[in-house]
Amino acid sequence: MNKIISTTVDALMAIVLLLLPVAGVAAEQSTSSTGLPPVAAWSLGTLDAGVVPDAAGRLTGKVVGAPELIAGVEGQALKLDGLGDYVTVAATDAIAFADAPFSITAWINVYALDRGQQMIVAKNVYAANQREWGLMIDADNRFRFYLWDQGWKTVGSQTQPQPGHWMHVAVTVDRGQGRLYVNGKLEGEGPLPASVPTTDAPLTIGAVDNSGQLMQVFLGAIDEVALFRGVLGPAVIQRMADKQTTPHKIEIPEPVKIWDGGPVPKSAEIPVLPGVEFHVIKPYEFSRDGYRFLHGVALAWHKGRLVASFGHNRRGENTDTEEARGRVSDDGGRTWGEIFTIDAGEPGLGVSHGVFLSHEGTLWSFHGAYHGTMKDVHTRAYVLDESSDRWQPKGVVVEGGFWPMQEPLKMADGNWIMSGARVGDGNPAAVAISHGDDLTKWDLVVIPRPPSLPMWGESSVILDGARVVNVARHGSQAVSLVAHSEDYGRTWTPSRPANLPMVTSKPYTGTLSTGQNYLICTTTADSGRRRSPLTIAVSRPGQPELSRVFVIRHALFPEGPGESHERVALAYPYAIEHDGKLYVGYSNSGGGVGRTGEGRELWNNNSAELAI
Structure with a gap:
C-alpha cells in the first residue's frame, strides 16, 4: 500500500493540554495522570510566527499553508483546509521509536468523509522510501493505524467519524501488539511489527508531504496531538477522552447533477x-x-x-x-x-x-x-x-x-x-x-x-x-x-x-x-x-x-x-x-x-x- 498514516496526534494533543495553563487541563494531562511523560505534545491551540509549540519543550512544529484557529476541545484548535494546510516537525531521535513501545493520541473533528485517506499524524515520505507509521481516517471512513515492515500492517476501528463532531483517537503499540481506541473505547487490536523503521521522514500532522506532493490531506480541525514512549493504559485513555465538546457547524452543498441513471452500479x-x-x-x-x-x-x-x-x-x-x-x-x-x-x-x-x-x-x-x-x-x-x-x-x-x-x-x-x-x-x-x-x-x-x-x-x-x-x-x-x-x-x-x-x-x-x-x-x-x-x-x-x-x-x-x-x-x-x-x-x-x-x-x- 502506498499510503499509510501513523498517529501520535491524540497522545501529543493530550500532553500539550496538560502542560498549558488552562484550568483543569494541566493536572489531567500531566505525567502523574498518564503515568508517562510525553515525548512531544502539540495542543495546536496557538500560532506564533508560523510555529506551534511542543508542550514537552523539544519539537516545535512548523505550520505550512494558512490554517485558522477555531474552537477546540478546550481552548482553540487548528482548522485545516483540506488543501495545503498541515504541520511538519523535523525528524529527531526523540520520535524514532525503533523497538520501544509507544502511544499516540489526538482529538479530531473531520468536516467531510468519502475524501479518500485523511491523515491525522504520520511519519512517512513514500517517494523517498521512508515509511514508518501513520494514523488516519482511511478510504473506508474508519480510523486506521499503519505500521511498516516490508509492507503495511494495520489495526482499525469499527466506528466512523461523524463530521462536525470531536472524537478522541488513541493507538498503543507494545511488542508486536497494536490497539486502537475511539472515544476511550477499544475498537481494534491485532498483531503489528515489533519495531519501527528509523528514517529521515518528518512527522506531519494533517497531511503527508511526499517529496513536494501533498497527499492524504485532512479537512477539519485537529487538537491535542501527543506522542508517548510507552503504553498508555485503557483507564488513562478513557480519562483523556472523557471531555465535553462542542460540535462545529458545517454545511455540505448538494452535488452537481451529471448522472441520471439511478444508483451507480458496482x-x-x-x-x-x-x-x-x-x-x-x-x-x-x-x-x-x-x-x-x-x-x-x-x-x-x-x-x-x-x-x-x-x-x-x-x-x-x-x-x-x-x-x-x-x-x-x-x-x-x-x-x-x-x-x-x-x-x-x-x-x-x-x-x-x-x-x-x-x-x-x-x-x-x-x-x-x-x-x-x-x-x-x-x-x-x-x-x-x-x-x-x-x-x-x-x-x-x-x-x-x-x-x-x-x-x-x-x-x-x-x-x-x-x-x-x-x-x-x-x-x-x-x-x-x-x-x-x-x-x-x-x-x-x-x-x-x-x-x-x-x-x-x-x-x-x-x-x-x-x-x-x-x-x-x-x-x-x-x-x-x-x-x-x-x-x-x-x-x-x-x-x-x-x-x-x-x-x-x-x-x-x-x-x-x-x-x-x-x-x-x-x-x-x-x-x-x-x-x-x-x-x-x-x-x-x-x-x-x-x-x-x-x-x-x-x-x-x-x-x-x-x-x-x-x-x-x-x-x-x-x-x-x-x-x-x-x-x-x-x-x-x-x-x-x-x-x-x-x-x-x-x-x-x-x-x-x-x-x-
Whole structure:
C-alpha cells in the first residue's frame, strides 16, 4: 500500500493540554495522570510566527499553508483546509521509536468523509522510501493505524467519524501488539511489527508531504496531538477522552447533477462492451530501451494514419529528462512503426505528454513542459513537417502553469477550447481559448475552486453551444468535479463535487456522432481510488446527463493483448472518433510486475495501449 498514516496526534494533543495553563487541563494531562511523560505534545491551540509549540519543550512544529484557529476541545484548535494546510516537525531521535513501545493520541473533528485517506499524524515520505507509521481516517471512513515492515500492517476501528463532531483517537503499540481506541473505547487490536523503521521522514500532522506532493490531506480541525514512549493504559485513555465538546457547524452543498441513471452500479454489475478490439501501442520494456516512465497517451487521425504520442522518461516521472515521443500506425492501430521524438527537451527542461489536433491539413501537437521537477509549467506547440517527417517547434503558447489534457475543440463562436489543469495555487482545472484559428495565441482561463477543495485539476470539457461543462479530477476523493460556463468558457462556476463517483485520475469527455455525451475514466460505485476497470459512461442521444456505464476493460484480462494483473491501473484515457469507431488510448501499469527502481523512478512505469 502506498499510503499509510501513523498517529501520535491524540497522545501529543493530550500532553500539550496538560502542560498549558488552562484550568483543569494541566493536572489531567500531566505525567502523574498518564503515568508517562510525553515525548512531544502539540495542543495546536496557538500560532506564533508560523510555529506551534511542543508542550514537552523539544519539537516545535512548523505550520505550512494558512490554517485558522477555531474552537477546540478546550481552548482553540487548528482548522485545516483540506488543501495545503498541515504541520511538519523535523525528524529527531526523540520520535524514532525503533523497538520501544509507544502511544499516540489526538482529538479530531473531520468536516467531510468519502475524501479518500485523511491523515491525522504520520511519519512517512513514500517517494523517498521512508515509511514508518501513520494514523488516519482511511478510504473506508474508519480510523486506521499503519505500521511498516516490508509492507503495511494495520489495526482499525469499527466506528466512523461523524463530521462536525470531536472524537478522541488513541493507538498503543507494545511488542508486536497494536490497539486502537475511539472515544476511550477499544475498537481494534491485532498483531503489528515489533519495531519501527528509523528514517529521515518528518512527522506531519494533517497531511503527508511526499517529496513536494501533498497527499492524504485532512479537512477539519485537529487538537491535542501527543506522542508517548510507552503504553498508555485503557483507564488513562478513557480519562483523556472523557471531555465535553462542542460540535462545529458545517454545511455540505448538494452535488452537481451529471448522472441520471439511478444508483451507480458496482464494478461486477457493469456490462462489458462487446466487440472491443485491443492493441498495444508501446509496451513497457525498460530492460531493452532504458525508459521507465510512460504516461498520457494522445491520439489523432491524420491523412489516413493513426498517430499516438506519450510522455517518456528514462528517470522518474515529471523530472527534467522527460521527452515527448510517439508512434504511427498505418493499419488502424494493429501495428506500430518506430518511435519518433517530438521534443527531447534540453538540460533543465522536460517536455511531456500532450494533445493533438489535425486541422486544415496540418497536424498540431501541444505539450506540457516544465523546468526542473514540475516548476514553471507551460504549454509548447509543434507542427509536423511532412516533407521531412520532423516536428517543428512553435514555442510557448500558454503560460501560467497550464498543461493540456484534451484535444482542442472548435466552439460555435469560432474559437478553439483546450481543457487541462493549471499546476500550482491549488492545482485547479483550467482551459485555454484560442484567438480564432491562430493556434499560437491562447488565453488562459482558470476555473475557480472552493478554498477547501483538494484538486489535481486534470480536466476535459463537453460543448453545447455557449454552454461548456468541465469535468475534473478530485485531489483525494473518488468523485468527479464539475463546473459550468455559459459564455464559451470565459467565466465559470466553481468546480464542485458531482453525483458521479470517479477515480482520482484524468477523465476524458466528448460527444459522439450519435449525439451521446461520454466520460471515460473509472466510474463505479465501488472502485474508490482503484484505477480499474476502465469504463465509459454515456448519455441518451441529445441529453446532457450521463445515464449508463459500460466496462471497456477489466484489470484482469488474460486473453490479451496487453498486461493483465489484479492491481493493474488503467488510466489517463484519451479518445477520438473515426469512421464510426471510438479509439481509446490509455496507460497500463501492469500491476507493477517487472518494474524496478525506487521512489519516483517507479511512478507510472506504464505500457501504452489502445481499445477500439
